[in-house]
Amino acid sequence: MDEVRDLNKQSRVRIRGASGFLRIILVVGFSTASVLLTTGLTIQTPRRFSNPPSGPSIDFWNLTRAFEEPLNIEFKGIVHRVEDNYSVSIRWLEYTSEHYGCWNVRINGFIAQPVNQTKPLPAILMLHGTNGSSRDFLSIAVYIASKGYIVMGIDAPGCGESSREPACKASNIVNISGGPGGAYYYHAAWSAIRAVTFLTSIEDVDKERIAVAGASMGGVETYIVAAVDPRVKAAIPIVASGNYRDLIMSGSLANHMVPKTFNIKSELADLMIKYFDVYFYASKIDKPILVLVSTNDEFFTLHSINDTFTAIPYRDKVMNLAPNWTHSKAYPSWITTAILWLNGVFKDGPSISSPKVDYRIKLWTVEVESESIEGYSLSIVWRSSIPGSLWIRKTMKFMGNKWIAEIEPVIPCKVFFYVALESNGVQLSTSPVYEVGLNPPYLPVLLIATVVCSSLIYRQQIKRISTKVFLGRAIAGVGWVLTFLGFLSPHIVIIGRTELTMWDLLERYGLLVGLNPWMTVVTLIVLVFQLSTVFIKPRLCWITALINCLIVLAIFNLAKNSVFKAFDVAMGYGMYILIASLIAHLIYAYSNLLVKNLEQVSE
Secondary structure, three states: OHHHHHHHHHHHHHHHHHHHHHHHHHHHHHHHHHHHHHHHHHOOOOOOOOOOOOOOOOOOOOOHHHHHOOOOOEEEEEEEEEEOOEEEEEEEEEEEEEEEOOEEEEEEEEEEEEOOOOOOEEEEEEEOOOOOOHHHHHHHHHHHHOOOOEEEEEOOOOOOOOOOOOOOOHHHHOOOOOOHHHOHHHHHHHHHHHHHHHHHOOOOEEEEEEEEEEEOHHHHHHHHHHHHOOOOOEEEEEOOOOOHHHHHHOOOHHHHHOOOOOOOOOHHHHHHHHHHOHHHHHOOOOOOEEEEEEOOOOOOOHHHHHHHHHHOOOOOOEEEEEOOOOOOOOOOOHHHHHHHHHHHHHOOOOOOOOOOEEEEEEOOEEEEEEEOOOOOEEEEEEEEOOOOOOOEEEEOEEEOOEEEEEEOOOOOEEEEEEEEEEEOOEEEEEOOOEEEEEOOOHHHHHHHHHHHHHHHHOHHHHHOOOHHHHHHHHHHHHHHHHHHHHHHOOOEEEOOOEEEOHHHHHHHHHHHHOOOOHHHHHHHHHHHHHHHHHHHOHHHHHHHHHHHHHHHHHHHHHHHOOOOOOOOEEEOHHHHHHHHHHHHHHHHHOHHHHHHHHHHHHO
């Protein structure tokens, strides 16, 4: 009899152990499905902060003086370099851009051209970024010159070895108190237009084949110069775009290009946008243009890039969008794309085009098609809207004279995708970015399955749950809801400009500092554990709530003391909601101890 009782006891222990393990599996499955489902439906990045601007006022450009006034050119020396067995001469020079106050603004620069040139060649004017200089891309200029081009590089006013005034600083960029002619962008673009005047005066330059190219601030100038100067026949803006309000409100580094007191809702901001938003200039460029941009630019948002490219009216415009790439470093294939594209525009070489894309949504997948382009293969590059997601490249299949691919995410979310044109694994051009919402059923099915299984297996235990236990789990559940609401709400406020969540910061800077995608993964795992403890050990929920507070607080302090150090920054109400959630969990966790202490005091 004793042996039978022991066996029965062991069997009951095993059953309870198996039941407990199954319970944990069901709870974790339910929690995982709930967290991923709510995250996919409610936290979607990159998000749009502002629609494209309207009401331009860019007809103030009068270029008569830029075309006609003397340049007073002074050559300062010449050196030679050899690139790919071609000898290239580099002549340093200065010219007068304009009269600014009591001074002549003298612009420093260089001309690089093949030594063995026998006929007029196409010319490219190259423009650097904020506080850079022409020396930043001297090596690239020599390389391009070795391919049969004349390349001119200049130092913008206040940069490099050019005149110190007008200064390249935030207070000058939006200095439009006396009209658009006071803004630094006006003076920088004017110096570039004067450089075009110099190029048209050189016999070695084919005046009908002049292009302008520039990166960052130089890209902004490129859009402006290409739009207003009819002598420019082609343009290559690099890591630059319009929709200025979206750039500021996204928390990008474009905030550093305006003074600390700048308010995005002010009349000054409205005028700045009307005069100098690149979006308006892009809409005037009806000439060959190649746009080189990156998906994770710290200055220019994906939406602003797409808006600006879409605004360009030129039918055969080309883009090369670099996936998982930031602002400050050139994507490896860009120089290859630029040379091939320039040869196609100016030298009757084979042309490069952006893929034409057609897509349709079928159930919870998106089917993408693109026409065949002889000699090239196509890939689809996509990501989900889950914060911190990386772009994934997938080779398309060639079927029936078309390239075809399908995208099927696991989590209900938005999907961003574009098609890339490739040659021998090198990305040469891309389509613009497309955005669709997809709702695969996998997580809802898992959620329903765990609820049904739990109800069937543990229905007797559910019926026996006491009011006290039920209230405890309800309080813990409310605490979890508060935590999730805290993650949905703004965590950092830049006074007068924008409110940002932790997810916005990760989207803008996470790849740059190495936080994507693992920071999102860690945060979601903590949320899953917190929801799981609601059903298993609700008194321990305060631990995961504390971890969540520390994660967001760490990101807040990192952003405040680095990216936004120069600005007036405050803590967003999302942080206070997270703290409220932590307090609620702590009160519940120690409620029994609190009651006992009160009883002892009353006695």
